[in-house]
Amino acid sequence: MTTGQPMREPTFHVLAAMLDGPLHGYGIIRRAHELTDGRVRLAAGTLYAALDRLRDTGLVDIDHEEIVDGRARRYYRLTGAGREALRTEARRMARAAKLVLRQAGPEQ
Amino acid sequence: MTPLEGRYRRWMVTYPTEYRQQHQSEILGTLLEAAGPAQTWPSLREVVALLIGGLRTRAWLAGKEPGRLWADGLRIGAIVFLIQTCSFAISVSLVSTVVVDSISQLAVMAQYPVVLALAAGGLVALARARVIASLGTVVVMVPVQLAARTAGQYVPPLTWLDMLPVGWPLAAGILAILAASPSLRSVRHAWTWRATSLAVAAIPLQTLCFIALDRDFRLVPPLLVPLLLGAVEVIAPAAILLVWAVVTGDPRPSLAATICLAIGVAGQAQTLVAASHYLNFQWSEYELKLLVTVMMAAGALLVTTVRSQRLSGIGRT
Numbered sequence: 001m002t003t004g005q006p007m008r009e010p011t012f013h014v015l016a017a018m019l020d021g022p023l024h025g026y027g028i029i030r031r032a033h034e035l036t037d038g039r040v041r042l043a044a045g046t047l048y049a050a051l052d053r054l055r056d057t058g059l060v061d062i063d064h065e066e067i068v069d070g071r072a073r074r075y076y077r078l079t080g081a082g083r084e085a086l087r088t089e090a091r092r093m094a095r096a097a098k099l100v101l102r103q104a105g106p107e108q
Numbered sequence: 109m110t111p112l113e114g115r116y117r118r119w120m121v122t123y124p125t126e127y128r129q130q131h132q133s134e135i136l137g138t139l140l141e142a143a144g145p146a147q148t149w150p151s152l153r154e155v156v157a158l159l160i161g162g163l164r165t166r167a168w169l170a171g172k173e174p175g176r177l178w179a180d181g182l183r184i185g186a187i188v189f190l191i192q193t194c195s196f197a198i199s200v201s202l203v204s205t206v207v208v209d210s211i212s213q214l215a216v217m218a219q220y221p222v223v224l225a226l227a228a229g230g231l232v233a234l235a236r237a238r239v240i241a242s243l244g245t246v247v248v249m250v251p252v253q254l255a256a257r258t259a260g261q262y263v264p265p266l267t268w269l270d271m272l273p274v275g276w277p278l279a280a281g282i283l284a285i286l287a288a289s290p291s292l293r294s295v296r297h298a299w300t301w302r303a304t305s306l307a308v309a310a311i312p313l314q315t316l317c318f319i320a321l322d323r324d325f326r327l328v329p330p331l332l333v334p335l336l337l338g339a340v341e342v343i344a345p346a347a348i349l350l351v352w353a354v355v356t357g358d359p360r361p362s363l364a365a366t367i368c369l370a371i372g373v374a375g376q377a378q379t380l381v382a383a384s385h386y387l388n389f390q391w392s393e394y395e396l397k398l399l400v401t402v403m404m405a406a407g408a409l410l411v412t413t414v415r416s417q418r419l420s421g422i423g424r425t
Binding site for chain 2: 024025026029043044045046047048049052053056068069071072073074
């Protein structure tokens with residue numbers, strides 16, 4: 001992240017959902033749901049607020065647009081900076097998890 | 109358009125108009141895809157996310173304009189102050205039992221309709237982004253209140269501290285900052301008119317609270333009176349603004365809450381110091397603690413708000 005702060009959880013899942021390629025709004029919601037085994041179900045209001053900020057900071061861009069049932073459907077893709085930010089965040093989370101798991105000892 | 113689409117469309121009311129024009133169709137498409145096949149009513153989760161998402165989008169777009177967050181925060185603070193002043197002036201005019209039998213009492217009582225007219229005028233001017241006109245009404249208020257208090261026959265006589273209407277110079281200072289800075293003054297948006305119309309609904313509510321407190325004054329334990337008055341005047345409006353700030357990540361309402369708390373604390377401190385001139389006055393430890401607590405809260409809030417990333421122009425994704 002440009003600010004060096006941890007990413008918000010919805011932002012992390014929105015970025016992670018696009019790792020395999022461009023997706024439209026509902027595609028991102030569905031993919032995030034699958035990746036988290038149903039734990040995360042993004043609401044549309046939350047998703048688009050995150051996408052606006054991610055586009056603003058250059059982590060996500062519009063890949064292409066199509067018209068479905070008379071409606072604009074935009075597909076979003078990760079940019080190089082977005083992929084790198086996601087990788088950095090994942091490393092940070094892995095380090096934090098490793099620290100806790102080492103301190104907590106083996107599972108009972 | 110299906111009933112579900114129409115209903116979702118209505119819940120997108122918190123998004124800015126220009127944003128809706130560009131993105132409404134896409135967001136509606138996503139909402140309809142995510143809905144169940146037989147669903148005809150929006151889900152509560154989606155509705156809440158839309159309302160908050162709209163407010164967050166407003167804050168995000170406002171942060172892109174230089175000076176906009178400061179201009180709006182100061183303006184919301186001044187609007188809240190003017191609304192409180194209207195409520196107070198209406199409640200005093202309605203519940204006052206003073207028999208006007210002298211010129212001095214007439215001067216004291218006559219100030220409230222004038223206060224109400226000036227505060228309402230200042231509110232309308234500010235809502236229409238006429239900052240200098242609003243500043244004019246607030247500045248006129250200071251000599252009006254000074255004259256009324258000077259004319260009133262108080263025992264013991266009032267000192268300069270009792271007579272100074274402390275909230276008004278503070279409000280005038282805020283408006284003067286807005287008026288003096290071309291970048292802040294030039295910020296004009298339609299939201300102020302709509303938001304002020306909504307906020308005006310607080311006037312009858314607050315007026316009723318003031319009247320209820322005045323009527324049941326003797327039924328309330330004495331120690332609770334300053335707390336209840338403080339709650340109606342300062343703490344409730346500041347709390348509403350803070351909830352708005354926390355839920356939407358918008359620094360503008362938290363700046364307004366700081367102003368609201370600062371004006372409230374200044375007024376309360378003046379009342380306490382002025383009352384201390386009376387022979388039978390006793391400082392209540394409870395009142396002092398409340399005052400100090402609210403003062404510290406206002407200070408902490410101001411520091412947090414000013415240091416917030418959004419106000420210093422750095423966004424967090």
